[in-house]
Amino acid sequence: MVAEQFRQILQSGHCPELEDPLLRFSQQIGGNSVSRYLETVNVTPLFTVNAAIREERTKRKHLREQLERQQRNLDTVEQCVDGTPWNLLDIDESLRSGIMLLQSQDPLHREADCLALGDRFRERGVAFSSYPQGVIRISTPKSLVSNHAANVMERAFQCVA
Template identity: 35%
Template sequence: MRIYMDTARQGQACPAAMQVECEFARLAFEDPYLCSLPFLQHGARVWTEQRQREFPELSCWNGSHRLHEQMALALGTQDADRVFVASQSARLVRTACRLMFRQCRRVLTTDLNWPAWQQIANEEAQRHHGRIHVVELKDPAIRGKASPQELNEVLQSKFLHHDCDGLFMPAVSSLGIRLAVAPLLRQLRSLRPVRFAVADGAQALGHIPVSDLIDSCDVFIAGCHKWLQAHLPLGVALTGNGLTSEQFASVAMNSDSSSDCHDPLLRFSQELRTERLQKYSETVNVLPLLTANSTLRAASKTLNTITNSLTVRQANRQNVADLLQDSPWCPLDSTSMDCGILLVEPR
């Protein structure tokens, strides 16, 4: 049995997200009409000044389009059209993998992928008659037998050996293994075409610098409820260019309710942003949009100094490891665990 000492599934809610949740509950009780389509589209400026004073945190909501702009800036771009948000990250992964296997025949992954997401990749490979090659990195990475550079050498060798043309990797695995995905992609592209690359940033966004990785991949997928501390799950996908954005939107928006890619919140948020609302749409929970908005506003300075935050987390990780020296738990010290996650196991 192993556990790691940080945010496995859900991070601690930041104060701004908590306050928005409380105000939204009060609004739903006192005057639910305030949560109208004009409010969701254009923000709290459609309210009276008195209402804005009564709900100060919700009054910071400036509409769906502004949320996409804030998310784009947090991810290092000014192109909000490349941003997609959804109630479930798995549906974003499904859409990304579907696009990947429409273009790739052989995709390289590792045993560090989140199992549920790896299963999605397996299913899409079968759907499109593609193949997946899984490289076993977990043991050498956790036991410190290989440096990140050595792991990349293994991945590069396997990519070429299996004649792969696609890649699906986590930036930081659920066990805290940090892979050097951006340098790997640069090296692979210097040797042969990489048709499509998907990066799992679920444990990366708000935790480690991601700009280099985002610039390297075709789709970057993360969430707001872990290291960003928005508390309520909200999946985020950033596409690498305009063409991929069009393809991603086509798959996500044209899927019917029975499709594995269908996400009501994604569809609704896109309709809000583009002001092309369907007359009869599905009722969705919009609160994750509001908590994500408040968190992004609160985290804007933190994201600009993410390297400093990571240094603090690494120091905290070492402090906890030192405290465990005389305990029944043994910290695992690996050269690949260059992040804020501490992995321990029984002695």
């Protein structure tokens, strides 16, 4: 839409401040009709723009892959919690990230000091943020959880049950 507006302005000749040789050249290339008598144009900015666009696409791809790994890690944590008194606190699927909240159904955990609950997990090699009412917050790593790490988490959830 913006490109079309620029094209119309350039063709009309009513906006001399847009009389940029590179803009005109790129518009002509985009329209497959390069003027025969075009002035010399420095095309260096096209290379830097292209590099910036490629870098942004690469970043987006890596971020998407990272989020997918974190979500797979959440599935692993859910399996570790299965069969324990820890319940996943539901959130809307569209808000799902690499973070999950769990709440203990054990009344002792709900009444316990949240720092003590966090300490019990840390003693078993797992670090979670702990909150009142027996709630813990798990932030999964950006890399896939190893089988060893999953086993450590599973034992921690079984022991702090």
